[in-house]
Amino acid sequence: MTSGKLVVLSGPSGVGKSTLVAELLRTCELPLELSVSWTTRPPRQGEIDGVHYRFVAPETFQTERQSGNFLEYCEVFGRGIWYGTLLEPVTTGLKAGKWIILEIDVEGARQVVQAFPDAITLFVQPESVEELERRLRARNTENDAAIARRLEVARQELAAAHWYTHQVVNREIHACVNSICDILNSYRDH
Ligand code: 5GP
DSSP states (O other): OOOOEEEEEEOOTTSOHHHHHHHHHHHOOSOEEEOOOEEOSOOOTTOOBTTTBEEOOHHHHHHHHHTTOEEEEEETTSTTOEEEEEHHHHHHHHHTTOEEEEEOOHHHHHHHHHHOTTOEEEEEEOSOHHHHHHHHHHHTOSOHHHHHHHHHHHHHHHHTGGGSSEEEEOSSHHHHHHHHHHHHHTTTTO
């Protein structure tokens, strides 16, 4: 039976991961599929339940967690906001030969690699922390305190980046997508 690959993509909030992944799915000729995470944070404007995230109540999240149904989960920015990846859709996708992309934080990535040591790990770096801050502010979705919290977590994540097998810098979206696609293609015959 064919079996797909698990791809873990991390990088600080605001680095442009969602745009990169959307472009990657559109242009990279591999059977890629994005795993839809669960979160207890409210949807931003334009975010669709089941597409960008499964937006769930904290109690629903905790019930799944206690049942051991998550491959990984994490309280990403403290303050009771949880994010997680359900195990079952991942194993089903892999069995079907898909390359499943997990867009998750560093702590979640560690949990995934423990369970799937062959996972391909990529970290997206910003050009600079200043550029990251500029992007977070331009997004205009979080207040000052939330942005400060995201930047603090971003600094911690950047400090953990060396642990990933591959590093890419998001200077220019298309170049970055191409290098991610090249990296993934190098695993084709593994
Ligand atoms: P945002 O709230 O901006 O959509 O996402 C915040 C952070 O949560 C992102 O940096 C992203 O990597 C992380 N994240 C999203 N989904 C998951 C998940 O399922 N698990 C973990 N551990 N982190 C996630």
